Amino acid sequence: MARVSMKVDGVVYEDHVEPRTLLVHHLREKLGRVGTPVGCDTSNCGACILHVDGESVKSCSVLAVQADGADITTIQGLDGGEGTDGAWHPVQTAFQEHHGLQCGYCTPGMVMAAVDLLRTNPDPTEDEVRHGLEGNLCRCTGYVNIVKAVLSAASELRGQGAHRGSFQDAAPAQAQPAGARA
Amino acid sequence: MTEQMDAGFVAEQIAEHPEAVHKPYAGGELGRGRRRKEDAKLLTGQTNWTDNITLPGLLHMSVLRSPMAHARVLSVDVSPALEMPGVIAAYSGRDLADVQGSLPCAWPVTPEMVHPDHSPLAVDEVRYVGDGVAVVIARDRYAAADALEAIVVEYEQLPAVVDMEAALAEGAALVHSDKGTNACFTWPFAGGADYAETLAGHPDAVVVRRRFRQQRLLPSPMEPRSVVVAPIAAADDYTVYSSTQIPHILRVMLALVTGIGEHKIRVIAPDVGGGFGCKLNVYAEEVLALVVARKLGRPIKWTESRSEHYQATIHGRDQIQDIEIAATPEGTLLGLKVELLADMGAYLQLVTPGVPILGAFMFPAIYKMDAYSFTCTGVFTTKTPTDAYRGAGRPEATYAIERIMDELAAELGRDPMDLRKQNWIKHEEFPFEMVAGLTYDSGNYEAATELAEQMFDMTALRAEQAERRARQDPVQLGIGISTFTEMCGLAPSRVLGSLSYGAGGWEAAQIRMLPTGKVEVTSGATPHGQGHHTAWSQIVADALGVPFEDVEVITGDTDSSPKGMDTYGSRSLVVGGVAIHKATGKVIEKAKRVAAHLLEAAEGDVEFAGGTFTVKGSPEASLTIQQVALATFAAHNLPEGMEPTLDSDYVYDPENFSYPHGTHLCAVMIDTETGFTKIRKYVCVDDVGKIVNPVIVQGQIHGGLAQGIAQALYEEAVHDAEGNLITGSMVDYLIPSAADLPHFHTGRTETASTSNPLGVKGVGEAGTIASTPAVINAVVDALRPWGVDNIDMPATPERVWRAIHDDGTLRVPSGTVSYGGAQTAATSGGAA
Amino acid sequence: MIPAPFEYVAPTSVADAVAALGEAGEDGKVLAGGQSLIPVLRLRLAFPSTLVDLRKVEELRGVRDDGDALVIGAMTRHDDVLRDPLVARHAALVVAATATVADPAVRHRGTFGGALAHADPAGDLAAVALALDASMVLEGPGGRRTVPASEFFVDYLETAMQPDEILVEVRVPKLQGQWGVHYEKFNRVAQAWAIVGVAVAVRRDNGSLAEARIGLTNMGATPVRARATEAALAGAPADVGSVKAAAASAADGTTPPSDLNGAADYRAHLARVLTARAVARAAGLTG
């Protein structure tokens, strides 16, 4: 057993762990921080992405002991998690506005990866967003709306305002016209 | 509020807390792109995945799996595992033989179908890599994993059965030796005129044959399967949490398999992270967790790893399709002949044999023809069982017909779209009875195609293609079409009955009007990403005239939504949504009686619109539905003999399938030097009837496209000759990422279904069904100048390169190429 | 899946790390970024008794200028490499290849040294190290030694390192003169490892190609140099035709694997096509 101390979403936790304990399992099973899910065993899917000292990391491929002393932010601690008065991070808002999630399993990792992407590249092209998220697999959305969401959040974070989402704040004037394009 | 109403305590409270009082209904709820109610928890990490559930005293189960595709199990010694720290129990298949039962197959497609026993843990023989052999129960996940290594199993290897055709050959090794055959069933079907006679009557018929392979796919929802069973052993009472699409069916099946009373089992599907058909099943681990929890009286959790998922969760597709199409020299279709081999895998899961049978009705697609002949043989192999994967039978059929239409066009030297137009059902011909016996209620293939071609800019792309061909550009352009339809909304119960399916196709809904005017809706359709809670709220808000926010939808728990047939086959809206709509009608009917009574008007004079009851001719006399709900709750003044409730339920059995359709157009760029294919442009126009929430609909299409394209270009479950899955992890099973897929240009036309009151059709599978042939048609189109007339999926760079360079030298494009101009006069295409 | 148990130490100096590795014996293993090792442990394909984590060894991190060579510390992460101005200036080929490694999250943990020590022939950086004639500085109980890349990669996942040695740093000679570089990676999906990769540095001189260094990824059990093509390019005219002709021998002498992503003959073909493209790009003949 090794002693580890880490700050998770603003709270410091000290625990004894087996050295082989994966960070994501430590968070989920010991600390009850279950917002970060696991989707694979080969570091391919990105469902488990969170931030270690501000950078995106696949938490299934880090040992809890390697995170000793680290400052960890999960989807639950991103602005919008508990303790932040429900204010959402612009990336979270954009994911809803652009329907960038369906089942939501990839979403925590997708959002955390996107936040990191925009930290390092505040004004990405569509192609840069797509490549920036190449370590995150989503089986539901086909990515189009995820890409839109990230581009919109980027614009908002640059102070240029979010892009209009797909959703309608008001009821449509008439039932959907035939032959609508999107 | 009118004076007749006895306000009472609740009314006073409502008056004091105006925020609790309803806002008026603003209208326009149907067809509106509402933000999803589901998103808040999903976006903030507060989702309730099954693996998140923890209970006092929870134990973890792990499963030891066979490393061999086929072997006799000589002995299993679990005792060393029991010595390991933290281990509570360990059982072999033999230990559980008396209690584990046999996993169900609900679709015996023929009376003679070979239906082998399928024990959750193998007892005498293992039949695929991943077949369960023993389980360990330990205090934590890590200890459970460690103890598997201690179990000692002696196997005697038996021959693997990997190839379907070899499996059917004389003297082949048998998967189930006691059955004497590897053939599971043969299911013949025909429609219209006799195929052979039709051909005989047309000596000048042009006949094209191809062999298509539907490779095996791994469904791969991002959430792996997981089960938690919480027992109250003393009462023989169990709560089963499972990452499943089908809590209701699972409950029935768990009861039947284990002998526990159905009323003693509660099944909950918490938040489910995608299913795509693979969670439409009753799995060994669900039964084992229940059986072990019953034995130990302790809660049990099992969660699969991704590599386990790839071995032990059903696979999809896996068919060999021999397709023959016949047309007059002018291109009018005469008939279609389909011969299928469908790989069942080692056992029959819930609907394994039914999947190719569902497809039987879809091969004729949107085309008129005289004769149709179909036969399918199910084949056992020593591989993971197959079952429903997004589309289930229909993508396979659509692929075959849309591919062979292109081949026929090439053979006839016709434009592939022209040939389709010549043969499809015209808009004015609906309803139309198809050669396969279905009656398509509505459709407008012309409109969808026109819009798609406009969005695609077909003329410019064809011109560029011609230029690239002329200058022998190393990067070639190909254009692919898919004018698909599908049948969805499974299904009229009588049809399912006629196909020997074990259950009906109805769906249940219940509406509860709460005293404060809020509405609770329970639905038997169980979502796993599709946004049911949002869409159902819209339907209810629109029907009852209450605000969208005031509707709460409850799903996925056999206690709170006790009746249901769950979610698959693009059925939720067309069956479940309609059930809800019908249930609202009953609520309104009851409320109208109460309103008439309170307003002292004749029931016939009371009208309902926008959430308000008014009396004809005296507009000032009105009551909102919320007021009526409160009055009904108080029950102080109700019509004589009326039950004091507005709550209603409805079980809806559809009269017909629904038939979404659309036109998908795909342009690919092929690097002929490396074989790499990139999608240049993807346009689809889908007609899914009336739309409840266009944003959700578009999302469903997008996701479907990604999966269909993935089948065309990326994904394939590959087994070696010994039956090992060599694409056993996400390193080798290539799921495309955002960087690999293009933007999708989506459009829609709206031809209402005439078979249900909402005019809706299904959408969940459309993208998957339509896109695969569009992409492969584009690839083959690009390669046609090299004489390529087929390519196996996925069209990997290597396959594409070999198709071009199969004799080692680059063949030069023939230069002047119109559609199919490179094709020879031979009437039958080379089988791949 | 879950790793089997092991002991864990996190020393703070190279000397302590070497000592710890020595103490752990045969089954001790170095843990760097863990991006290759941890998945292997999770799949239970390896059972080390002790992991010696290098994360606290500060001296292994960072890049320094050492005259005619650049010295990259073994624990320098891929992401650090991508941002390092010295590497950008003197070893742009390393940057080009590193940018194609895995995805951003993996690059936040995976290290330059780990990628080389892992010696996966499908890894992108080994071919680069070979092409640039880099050398590996190893430290063991007997002190330090330097092994040229050409001798470092011994076999599939096997290097010249002894079990008790640690890769400390990598010396990458600076390219002197007018060099152009390019890394051409061919894979089926963006996140995947290379089916074939080609690392190229070419020097142009007076309208001809003076010198070329070409390292091939995944064309054998170890990274290999395309020596025949290099020879054919030396002094060749700087035009696409000459490059293509020279690249025809790119696969000579290689023993590429046959697997799901491609049979050996297809890989050999890819090596020729991609080499031509990479050289042309590096030489500025194509965009």
Ligand SMILES: Cc1cc2nc3c(=O)[nH]c(=O)nc-3n(C[C@H](O)[C@H](O)[C@H](O)COP(=O)(O)OP(=O)(O)OC[C@H]3O[C@@H](n4cnc5c(N)ncnc54)[C@H](O)[C@@H]3O)c2cc1C
């Ligand atoms: C999803 C995914 C995709 C990837 N794609 C690519 C790719 O496209 N191209 C590519 O090149 N790589 C790829 N990688 C691998 C990545 O580059 C790894 O970071 C790298 O291979 C190993 O670096 P590491 O620091 O993580 O080493 P570790 O995983 O910690 O160690 C790897 C091995 O090297 C040994 N080792 C590490 N450092 C030292 C040292 N200093 N001295 C002695 N021995 C040492 C370890 O003992 C171990 O055996 C991918 C990884 C993942 C998870």
Ligand code: FES
């Ligand atoms: S769970 Fe971490 S990458 Fe898949």
Ligand code: FES
């Ligand atoms: S939303 Fe389901 S996996 Fe991305």
